[in-house]
Amino acid sequence: MKPEPTPDSLDPETLRAPKVLLAAIVDPLHPLVLVARMLDWRRFEGIFKTEYASSRGRPACPTRLLIGLHYLKYAFDLSDDACLARFSETPVWQYFCGYEYLVHQQPCHSTTLVKWRKRIKEVGAEFMLDETIAVGLRHGIINKKEFDQVVIDSTTQPKNIARPNTTKTLQDIRKKLIKESKRIGLKFKNSYERKGDKALFKYRLCRQRKDEKNAKKFLRNLRTYLGRVIRSLKKRSVDLSEKLISLISTAEKVLRGAEGKAPRVYSIHEPTECCFVKGKVFPRFKYGSKVSIATTARSCWLLTARSFSGMISDVRTLHDTVWTVKRIHGFWPKEVYLDKGYRGCEEECGMTKTFVKGCAASRSGPTKKWMKRRSSVEPIIGHLKHDHRMGRNFLRGRLGDQMNPVLAGCGFNIRKMLSVVKERAKFVYEHFYGRRAVKVIRVLKGAGKR
Structure with missing residues (x-):
């Protein structure tokens, strides 16, 4: 039978799609669905409620929506516009951000994300980073003993500016x-x-x-x-x-x-950026800010990413980085392992012992074993730059320099959490829905193969 001819005009009533429940169409074993159930979204609502006026102005976008969009943006290396466009066509992303029914429109304008970042500042981004670690502790993905040994290293965060002339x-x-x-x-x-x-x-x-x-x-x-x-x-x-x-x-x-006098301005709209010479063939110069990265030595979870202004040596960044770990996560690392750029700071930093590569203390006992894990931070820096938007900072001003590495760390931890949950999907699903539901899914999958 031939197909029916397409009418010239469609009735608006036929174009109006019925409401589709997201829980009915998303895969319950999808890593984003499981991570969405693991995160404590109520905690963010309690933290950020003081940033809004109680009765004046238009109602703000839901806190879970904005936090979820930033998690996804930095986890999958997208711009604000690309993240919103992908949100409107991906049901799993909508479920992750707290939506109950499927929508086909973008939830907000891209400038809403810009204004929200200015509202929460660096402290709000640090709360988001802390939750990516706390969720792992609550569900047994991260062992608390991993925080005893920490690796710290520094890198440059290039700014989105033209080559100076x-x-x-x-x-x-x-x-x-x-x-x-x-x-x-x-x-x-x-x-x-x-x-x-x-x-x-x-x-x-x-x-x-x-x-x-x-x-x-x-x-x-x-x-x-x-x-x-x-x-x-x-x-x-x-x-x-x-x-x-x-x-x-x-x-x-x-x-x-x-006239050849310091300090020099390399960009008019970003006058605080500095020039770093890394001794590489290409690029020889990098224009931006210095960032200090702290990760766990065992499983490489990112604990903090602190941005510093000006031409500052690695030694002067160590104390602030260790203190930031204590302020965000509430504990002092027992031991910190550093490269030779930190020579001269072998003494204790707060309640933390520091070990620099090549020093006498790093060559004996268990310290030698953990010093071999010091280089584990190098590929993490590469992932942050190539996969999580730290390779070129598009956020404006000094606040953008501070927030971008922290949000990149959130994206790194979320991607790492997704890979861990993907391996243990059936066990996590059993934790939330019970063993009977898992057995039903296994039976249905077996019937589909037959």
Whole structure:
């Protein structure tokens, strides 16, 4: 029989889909379903309820939805928009985020996630990281003895900024000063717009011809134009806005950096980022912030990821990292194992003993055995950068530098939890639903094979 012809227009009533219960269509043995039942979502609601007004404004999105979206975003290396798009087409994700019925629309706009991250700050992200460890302790996936031996190492977190260019930075910051000044009604006798563009063009032309002498002359002209604009604005200090005062401060740092004086500004919109030279062939330089990672030596669960501003040595990050582990999880590690970059801090850090690779104390007894596990943190750093959005930080400002590694750690622990639960799926399901349900599933699977 031939198929029926497709009508030109469909009745809106026929297009309206009935409500579909998610519990009826998702696989009860799916790792995300089991982890969703293991996490203590009520704990987050009690922690974050103080961040909202009691009666003013539009009702906020559910706390479980926003936390679940961030867990999934960093576990599967997605942007805000990609995470919301995948949420609308994946029933298991909707079940994980607390939805009861299947929906086909995105739950919120991507800017809602941005505003929520600014609301909870780094402390809220640390609560999310703590829950990924606490759920493992509650259900016997993590042994408490694993926290006795901890490995700490540091790495760089590159920021999403363009490769620095001194002449372009001088030109861009001068244009930003002029634009903001015109917005508030200030006028200039000379803004050097055409002269600046001409000097930048001739500088690039001289560099292409390898005429370094004339290139230095045009670079000096660009510095002179920026300096004159800054001095002209500082004479009118009464009429300046807060944004313009901040831009003037950044412009002065850019000018000093162009003259070879520290500290240097590598990006106008991210003036706090630093340049790290790692001694590698490629990339030779990395522009961002330093991050200290702490993991368990036995099973490699991530305990904390702390971001530091400025050019800071590894030795100066150790005490803050150990203290952060104590503040988030409530315990002092008994022993911490470090690489040679931490030489000079062999003494105790709080209630924690430190062992540096190559020192005499690390070559005898059980310490030698655990020192062999020190290198286990290196592949974890690689996974954080390539699989959990720490390879390029897209979150803005200093708050973004602090939150991104912590949320990347949440994603790493969630992925690790999913792999463990996948291996033990039948046992976890038996814990929640009883042995009889597991037997029924086994019988049904056997009947399907036949």
